Amino acid sequence: MIDVHFVPTPNGHKVSIMLEETGLPHRLIPYDMLGGDHLKPEFRKVNPNHRLPAILDHDPIGGGAPFAVFESGAILLYLSEKAGGAFMPADPRRRSLTQQWLMWQMAGFGPMHGQAHHFIRYAPEGQDYGVARYSNEAKRLLAVLDRRLGEAEYLAEEYSVADMATWPWVRATRAIALSLDPYPNIVRWFAAVGERPAVARGTEVKNAPNLSSLRPKLTAEQWSNLFGENMLKSSEG
Numbered sequence: 001m002i003d004v005h006f007v008p009t010p011n012g013h014k015v016s017i018m019l020e021e022t023g024l025p026h027r028l029i030p031y032d033m034l035g036g037d038h039l040k041p042e043f044r045k046v047n048p049n050h051r052l053p054a055i056l057d058h059d060p061i062g063g064g065a066p067f068a069v070f071e072s073g074a075i076l077l078y079l080s081e082k083a084g085g086a087f088m089p090a091d092p093r094r095r096s097l098t099q100q101w102l103m104w105q106m107a108g109f110g111p112m113h114g115q116a117h118h119f120i121r122y123a124p125e126g127q128d129y130g131v132a133r134y135s136n137e138a139k140r141l142l143a144v145l146d147r148r149l150g151e152a153e154y155l156a157e158e159y160s161v162a163d164m165a166t167w168p169w170v171r172a173t174r175a176i177a178l179s180l181d182p183y184p185n186i187v188r189w190f191a192a193v194g195e196r197p198a199v200a201r202g203t204e205v206k207n208a209p210n211l212s213s214l215r216p217k218l219t220a221e222q223w224s225n226l227f228g229e230n231m232l233k234s235s236e237g
């Protein structure tokens, strides 16, 4: 059994999609991120970085004591290995392509889109520089993705963990009112991936409407848990 410490965000959905795709036995442990559940000291045993998602495998690869994995990309690779190499192509070139696009998602597409979400949706209004900087980067990365998907049906030619990592972040562009119309190859791929039953099941758990809105309203305590003092304090000591 795999415990999934979970919030229904793009990073969380990467993992819930993969678990539905592979059928590995798991249970979702929901976290109230606004309430600061992820900042509690006991969560550090599962994720030293105090972020979601993270998993705890009670029947780990190689046996032994329960094993924790953090960082959504590392979790996808772990689950792939656990499921006998699922969604990781056997062909060496395609396998490398999967790793390249997965790293690109983890180091570029996700973090840059995340910053666009921050400046457009959460930061105090009027921060034109941050909004422009990260909107431009978000659009540049969409153009890179569109070009790739004009060359290949899926990022690594066949459907892989790289698509699972990228798809939920493309879906999240609707929350920052970024249209996909200029990217016809993304539109084609986005629909094809979205039609997979496991993707539908994996994204069934949704965020509270406030968190999915263009301008979520946070109390001072919630703000502190996500971006301020409480968040900082959780990593001390």
Ligand SMILES: N[C@@H](CCC(=O)N[C@@H](CS)C(=O)NCC(=O)O)C(=O)O
Residues within 6 Å of the ligand: 007, 009, 010, 011, 012, 033, 038, 050, 051, 052, 053, 070, 071, 072, 073, 225, 226, 227, 231
């Ligand atoms: N690189 C990490 C990012 C994890 C991350 O930032 N998760 C968000 C939710 S999607 C989180 O835990 N936010 C809580 C916070 O910022 O306090 C991953 O891919 O797992």
